[in-house]
Amino acid sequence: MKLKFTKMHGAGNDFIVIDAINQDIDFTPSQWRALGDRRFGIGADQILVVEKPRIAGVDFRYRIYNADGGEVEQCGNGARAFVKFVTEKGLTQKRTIKVETMCGVIEPALEDDGSITVDMGAPVLDPPRVPFDASNLQPKQQGMDTLWPVDIHGKTVLFSVVSMGNPHAVQVVADTDAAPVLADGPVIEHHPRFPKRVNAGFMQIVERHQIKLRVYERGAGETLACGTGACAAAVAGIQRGLLDSPVKVLTRGGELSISWEGIGQSVKMTGPAVTVFEGEIEI
Numbered sequence: 001m002k003l004k005f006t007k008m009h010g011a012g013n014d015f016i017v018i019d020a021i022n023q024d025i026d027f028t029p030s031q032w033r034a035l036g037d038r039r040f041g042i043g044a045d046q047i048l049v050v051e052k053p054r055i056a057g058v059d060f061r062y063r064i065y066n067a068d069g070g071e072v073e074q075c076g077n078g079a080r081a082f083v084k085f086v087t088e089k090g091l092t093q094k095r096t097i098k099v100e101t102m103c104g105v106i107e108p109a110l111e112d113d114g115s116i117t118v119d120m121g122a123p124v125l126d127p128p129r130v131p132f133d134a135s136n137l138q139p140k141q142q143g144m145d146t147l148w149p150v151d152i153h154g155k156t157v158l159f160s161v162v163s164m165g166n167p168h169a170v171q172v173v174a175d176t177d178a179a180p181v182l183a184d185g186p187v188i189e190h191h192p193r194f195p196k197r198v199n200a201g202f203m204q205i206v207e208r209h210q211i212k213l214r215v216y217e218r219g220a221g222e223t224l225a226c227g228t229g230a231c232a233a234a235v236a237g238i239q240r241g242l243l244d245s246p247v248k249v250l251t252r253g254g255e256l257s258i259s260w261e262g263i264g265q266s267v268k269m270t271g272p273a274v275t276v277f278e279g280e281i282e283i
């Protein structure tokens with residue numbers, strides 16, 4: 001079949017976006033992996049599939065597949081690319097869109113300056129719901145946060161564990177450029193205490209309203225930016241008493257702005273979304 005797609009990115013986190021409303025899409029994980037392959041396929045960190053809504057009062061459903069072919073709960077940068085895609089394609093005239101994801105309904109909105117703000121919902125900090133196996137660990141407290149000591153490559157790393165619908169393990173480092181992201185990232189991603197694997201965030205505190213962040217993503221490796229990772233890092237830093245909202249998150253691919261007013265409140269993320277090219281392939 002001929003597959004039409006749009007190549008996009010949000011702060012360098014890149015996507016293949018597919019209209020599954022006007023195309024009949026039913027691929028296997030290995031087919032998603034093939035599309036995401038940077039040598040033999042189109043290449044992307046994630047594949048976003050736009051579908052008709054399944055529930056009343058919602059405008060769309062969007063499904064997210066990592067480069068490894070696995071379907072996941074949430075993608076922050078992807079939510080912004082999704083909004084740009086459906087408005088550019090004329091699939092909606094709305095500027096605030098209700099979209100169902102695997103972990104619930106979110107409401108991204110297209111701003112007048114072309115940036116996109118997404119209400120990402122409230123973070124979940126309860127370890128079993130991240131999910132994180134905290135059994136037999138002696139946690140430490142920092143501010144309002146609970147830090148979990150986990151052995152990584154023979155050193156004890158103190159993690160904040162946060163779910164934004166998808167799981168995140170956030171640590172504070174002195175210098176993101178020198179952080180062992182590629183060495184430790186895979187070990188953290190696959191650590192047995194994270195039964196659904198995890199996205200590994202490495203956060204450097206620049207000042208109380210600014211961080212630098214690198215994320216080794218579950219199912220994709222290090223990406224130039226991770227939207228849910230930026231949300232999780234900002235929440236962890238605020239909980240630890242190191243940051244104040246709003247937080248400017250400097251990623252290798254661009255800048256995101258995160259605001260959060262505390263437990264039970266939604267995390268709001270604002271950032272760019274860019275269309276790179278339209279394509280069509282035989283699959």
Ligand SMILES: N[C@H](CCC[C@H](N)C(=O)O)C(=O)O
Nearest residue numbers: 075076077166217218227228
């Ligand atoms: N790798 C993530 C999904 C994509 C998240 C990221 N690209 C974002 O912008 O939030 C996971 O497996 O949970």
